[in-house]
Amino acid sequence: MSIGSTNISVELDMYIQFRMSTTDEITLRPADILNVSIGGSELIIEYEEKISDSWAEIYCHVSDLENEIEIRGCLVSIQKQTNTAIISYSIRYTFRLNKNTKYVLGGHYIRFLIDKDLGHLLKFNIYNLVITFGGHTKTYEWTKEISDDIFADLESTNLISDFENYGGQYTQA
Numbered sequence: 633m634s635i636g637s638t639n640i641s642v643e644l645d646m647y648i649q650f651r652m653s654t655t656d657e658i659t660l661r662p663a664d665i666l667n668v669s670i671g672g673s674e675l676i677i678e679y680e681e682k683i684s685d686s687w688a689e690i691y692c693h694v695s696d697l698e699n700e701i702e703i704r705g706c707l708v709s710i711q712k713q714t715n716t717a718i719i720s721y722s723i724r725y726t727f728r729l730n731k732n733t734k735y736v737l738g739g740h741y742i743r744f745l746i747d748k749d750l751g752h753l754l755k756f757n758i759y760n761l762v763i764t765f766g767g768h769t770k771t772y773e774w775t776k777e778i779s780d781d782i783f784a785d786l787e788s789t790n791l792i793s794d795f796e797n798y799g800g801q802y803t804q805a
Contacts, residue, residue, distance in 0.1 A: 639766035739776030774800025
């Protein structure tokens with residue numbers, strides 16, 4: 633895959649769960665990933681669970697900056713079954729990844745509380761995410777053996793760029 637002139641590869645092992653209530657939940661597993669593509673100015677991750685006919689799509693805008701790749705304006709869309717409504721949520725965080733760095737993340741459980749009263753919750757369980765830029769000179773690794781929930785805010789417009797501030801460490805490749 634490439635963004636502009638930047639070659640990139642992605643390995644992804646991530647569950648998506650959407651809880652509509654305490655008794656109604658959709659779970660999409662890594663085996664349900666249909667496609668991970670990066671091209672032009674977009675990142676798309678598609679899931680489909682054939683037995684329940686559930687699906688999800690994560691669509692993000694991607695920009696090829698001089699030294700970084702910027703991922704922002706993500707839209708997560710989920711449908712429980714063909715005859716049910718499509719539910720979509722915007723994630724407003726901006727992520728900047730340095731083109732000289734390979735990123736290795738694991739054991740992160742990210743939660744977006746959508747409606748506390750109704751119990752609506754969007755969950756991303758990232759068991760393994762490896763983003764490799766061609767020609768990288770260093771590696772950032774943050775894997776957690778014991779995962780704890782990270783509660784995030786759908787409305788936040790925070791820029792996430794210096795990952796070491798959150799944990800993990802850099803090493804020379």
